[in-house]
Amino acid sequence: MDGPAKRQKRPLSLLELVIGLSLTAILLSSLFTTFRHIAKESSVVQRIHGKTHEKAILQLRLQQIFNTLSKESKLKLLDNNLSFSYDNPYDLEANFCTLLGGDLGLSGSSLFLSSTSPTNERREQKLFENVSEIRWEFYDLKTKKWSDTLKKKRVPLQIKLHLTLTDKQELLFTFQLPKGGFQ
Template identity: 25%
Template structure:
């Protein structure tokens, strides 16, 4: 039996084919890594918006009827029902201020009362916010009976290079829906 040795041409062809296969495989893996980075960034953005919306919705869905909501100096002043809290002074109706501080944090200050601002609770709702704007829109509603006002509170937020806004509808009196069984 005769030994068969590879020729130089066969070795060159096999190295060429191997390099093509490795190039395709590495390009595929770099695309996967880039896709994962984009997905991670998109996921962080969606979670940021969702968590902020959940917290703000928890605040604005519990606004106290009859108490004013006002915007002054890019700050939102409002009363909301905090329900039951570990600290009894922060249970039930509390006064809050929502604003953007000098470190670009969206801050919620909560006080037991508007007159007693010595005891304060601070909560950072979001970081790296460049700009925030509060808009209160009052219009007569077509859905709600005409004697009741519907207030829309719109919050526009600019975060890094993304702009987004939240709109919360606040009714002056509770609406009760009846469903037939």
């Protein structure tokens, strides 16, 4: 006899090839579906995180402003714009590192802070976008009630800022004034 029988290589049959390609297609399609689902969920999470981050930054900036109201500041409410003076100790521009006049109100569909330096230079900061309405409330310590009108003789203890967004969502911010209720 001739030595050990050699095994012959046989080519893949058409059936094996079709089965292999089908399994590969199923695997690739499930991987693509999973990737697409993860990408969509990530986009939703990023959008929610961005909106939450914007609200937190607005809260911090307004808290900084209201905590540094000057002792001589007279709050004035004119056409839903709140005017005041505040101390701005940190700024890149030297003219704005001092006591500033401030106007907080709606311009178009954005909440703006307009600051005026002692040299009458003016700077506007867009604090929040897509705002359709703004409303103020002031807490009077003497009457122990919230009011839409600002009493000229007394500085309120707290201020509420109601922002109605263009998608009809309402945001509420409340700030304690450092010298409120004592005049």
